[in-house]
Amino acid sequence: MAAGTKKIGSAGRYGVRYGATIKQKVVDIEKKQKATYECPSCHKITVKRLAKGIWKCYKCSHTFAAKAFSVGE
Numbered sequence: 001m002a003a004g005t006k007k008i009g010s011a012g013r014y015g016v017r018y019g020a021t022i023k024q025k026v027v028d029i030e031k032k033q034k035a036t037y038e039c040p041s042c043h044k045i046t047v048k049r050l051a052k053g054i055w056k057c058y059k060c061s062h063t064f065a066a067k068a069f070s071v072g073e
């Protein structure tokens with residue numbers, strides 16, 4: 001009989017389906033959502049995420065579609 005040790009913490013109830021990698025990705029995505037990006041039109045750092053995949057520059061009002069959670073990379 002092997003002693004199968006399971007870590008049951010506050011996040012333990014989510015089990016292995018939501019591992020540390022996923023949690024790190026969520027943190028990463030949230031950071032990107034709140035970040036401001038460079039406008040491809042006027043090159044000012046004024047681009048904010050408007051909706052999923054929609055980004056808008058508040059300087060020149062240029063609105064464009066990009067990735068859902070970040071502009072580049």
Ligand SMILES: [Zn+2]
Binds near residue numbers: 040043058
């Ligand atoms: Zn702009």
